[in-house]
Amino acid sequence: MSGIQHASNQSIKPFKSGEEYLYAMKEDLAEWLGDLYNIDIDVNNILEMLETGALLCAHANNVTRVADDFLKRSGPSEIQMPASGVTFISSAHPTTFLARDNVTNFINWCRKEMSIPDVLMFETDDLVLRKNEKNFVLCLLEVARRASRFGMASPVLIQLEQEIEEEIREEMEDLPAQPKPQKRLINIQNLDEMVLH
Template sequence: SCTTIARRSNIQSAASKSIRPFKSSEEYLYAMKEDLAEWLNTLYDLDITADTFMEGLETGCALCRHANNVNRAAHEFKTKYPDAALSLRIPSKDVVFQSRNVIPGSFLARDNVSNFIGWCRQELWIKDVLMFETNDLVERCNEKNFVLCLLEVARRGAKFGMLAPMLIQLEEEIEEEIRDQENLTEALGESQSPPSRTYSRKESIGEPNPELLVREILGQCSCPSQFPMTKVSEGKYKVGDSSALIFIRVLRTHVMVRVGGGWDTLEHYLDKHDPCRCAAFGEITTCVTSSITAAM
């Protein structure tokens, strides 16, 4: 049907967009910048994209403004839910910053960014591994550090009821699934294995089907010796020869893998775990040697 053809076209388009423009090691960072840009645009009526992400934030104005809004949300949360607030780090000290006529790269811009960094460390107690330095943003020394820190700030704000980027919403969805599965296991007893529960978010019109998108990406390779990837349930896969499970979600045109406390793209994940791709890493053409088996 026309609908089926259109849907297949959307899937192929999304898969090709996910693969074509980036080295896999760069794509996950682009996906995060894309998500954070949309989030900040919604919150503050900005007009930044993944491509203009760093320059759109380099004066530090939007960052400091957001920090003060997190403070307000935290105060409201503490007032409304005092018991729950006891287990959270509640920021309170406002960030003083210059908001007018701030020239990128200027002393004022650096001071704004430095004040935001101080707030992250002192008020949110963000770990050093997730922090960035002023030059990481102002001089583009390390985009990854800046992006990961901002994602963590968004994660903290979400705990106080603030709007969260889609990646954080997906994290919460996965954590809820894990909790429900653990509770079910405990209720049934260790001798019984609970059935896998299927979770599904409402798909928007034209949104690619995750399983088909994964198939499209993994289907790029026709190697005889294939790296196994087995679907256990919706959005949950077993990879390689181990029993380890990974969670997969689609973020716009990117197939994302939940890894530990963070995210990666499926392509980059396979580059690091598929022996065939590891051997071909760094070449122009890489091979995704994987197969996917749907759970019955």
């Protein structure tokens, strides 16, 4: 069977379940964080590495630093930029109050400094108690997406999104301008007569 025939027999959807997609997102985030901070993190230990909130808060502070450098280089921007970092306890242990405070501080930073909408936010227990990994992963991806606007390295998924958006933008620019349809005035009296008949 040729490659084209084989591909046409396969589903267009690359993952069979939401769990597989979540796994792929976690894998991408782990690789990105590992490269960004030179740490030993993978898809199997990503939640354990982040559950104290210390790395998340350190990341928030790094994003704030990159944003500040961007502003110094390029001047004022229309992009929402974080202006302050996060305080945290680096020695926090998993599931302790200190860990929960760290995660809560990161969540507050996401809301206030990055303006992440509530639909993409997670709750402390989503990470600390693994109640909803998906919300946590989506929030972290959104932070990466927004930080990439001012020059921070981003996960592969975000890079692919940006490439697709750029291709679509270029295709739209290449299309000939379409004339806007002219609006016709409707004679309301005739419309009333038509409704009556």
